[in-house]
Amino acid sequence: MLIPMPALLFVGEANDRAAKTAHGIHYWRPNQCVGVLRLANGSAKLPLREMTISETAACGARSMIIGVANTGGFIPESWTATIIAALEAGLDVAAGLHDKLNDKPLLRETATRHGRRLFDVRHPDAASIKIATARKRSGKRLLTVGTDCSVGKMYTALAIEKELRHRGVAADFRATGQTGIFIAGSGICVDAVVSDFVAGAAEMLSPDNTPEHWDLVEGQGSLFHPAYAGVTLGLIHGSQPDALVVCHDATRKRIDDYEDYELPSIKEVIELSVLTARRTNPAARAVGIAVNTSKLSAHAATVYVAAVEKELGLPCTDPVRFGVASIVDRLLG
């Protein structure tokens, strides 16, 4: 799967929170976004030109991406006319929702008639994913892991890709979730893969490469997450990471949506991640800690990352506030 770019971002009736997929795509790939299309009740604000379908062709758009993550992951009727218009205007259409574009007969017929494609990125092509071979691959890999979900694993992997490329090091972000897939243009939603195949999917995502090439694999979940840890462990084993970066939210105390569960310490996550990663790559090591400090003052954030760095002996940074140079120094050092 390779979604043709550049793209028009469709945000429907979403607010900024629900349009987080569109925001992520725009933040990381601004040059791949020609504009935004909002429906009448939408409130999402993106710093992009608002555009109708008929205007997009002149701007070179090749696809329309549905940049919405709504509760339940459904495709409302109110979007149908816009999706059909996009197909008729020569755009492919991509979504990362639980509902599939390809399950809507009207959309499928319209796409076929116009020779266009519908991408449902949350739904991996099961037939193409194999059981992991666990064979050691060439090239290098970094995987982001975390104390919880939604602590910056995608952002950190992308920031490290950017920093490595800036330093002239060959590097590719490897997407494992819907927003990441839209940003990279390809990838596999590993949490939607049948459980026997998660490590195999991670192997497919980061194939053999040149010796000095880095894959930056987007992590998912947490080894300490009571619902999703299996996904994380399969991803760790299949990615065979040489390097691990632990992501954390400075002010979170409990697992999101699982109030009975304390957040693990960063140290616990380092220890268990390295232990399990060494099963498929004995050279695995932690190279840094990425903390979301957005709820702290600038001063408190500085104090926080310095304290973690001192306690754990690894570079610690907030990638948004301070960049990831210190982690990349350690990675290449």
Next chain:
Amino acid sequence: MLIPMPALLFVGEANDRAAKTAHGIHYWRPNQCVGVLRLANGSAKLPLREMTISETAACGARSMIIGVANTGGFIPESWTATIIAALEAGLDVAAGLHDKLNDKPLLRETATRHGRRLFDVRHPDAASIKIATARKRSGKRLLTVGTDCSVGKMYTALAIEKELRHRGVAADFRATGQTGIFIAGSGICVDAVVSDFVAGAAEMLSPDNTPEHWDLVEGQGSLFHPAYAGVTLGLIHGSQPDALVVCHDATRKRIDDYEDYELPSIKEVIELSVLTARRTNPAARAVGIAVNTSKLSAHAATVYVAAVEKELGLPCTDPVRFGVASIVDRLLG
């Protein structure tokens, strides 16, 4: 899903190895098996009366179970006539293969016409499985874990169920693989569940129960298996085991089919299993070790289990040779 019993076991052209599902069902539920049906080239030998479809009704059979695990998990054309005859004779038909009975239009139409059901036990009803809540449940649970796949996790769980019931303790085996599901009459193939839902499936399998009731949950894979460890971790978290029994093959040195990977030690499996289990059940503890010593002499087996018992301070037994009384003593002690 509840497969109506008793059943006729269909083994097609299988040899004894491929008919291991039928052997497992017969071993554990002899009273639920009315007979065996073999096709012309079959060589599987079961100590059951050979029977044609027309004879089964008089014996009270309510279903025909396809007791074969062939390579690729396909349903050959040569079985079609027998499956149709079974449906016409009033039997439901159940299979645990990768191919689905329900995907064969001729079989589906025949089943519908005769008001019969087709069970594909390897394919969980995705819509019914929820994300894990991680809420603490009432009742007690034991999970078998292992140094590898195929080291006796199902056998051990069933042997402990039998021993507990023999002692008057309420206990239920909870099946997580195809043979186990046929033996129990219900269950979920957790390795066929979408990865996000594995812990949720384990929760469904062992729901709230009376305080002294034991669920004996069939383990899958190994935390140290380079391809399947994610399934194991999801099962550990979702099962919330109070007790863990580690299963092992006394003569295996390498992970089956993964020659580059050394088998972990029993001690490593105990430590990582207890550590991860305590995330959702802080009371989790190891209560015993079950070893397959079938390739050792009786004397060597006795020496082996005594040595492991001494080294690790836990009851160690070969469930087939010596039973599981020592493990159950520890469990209830």
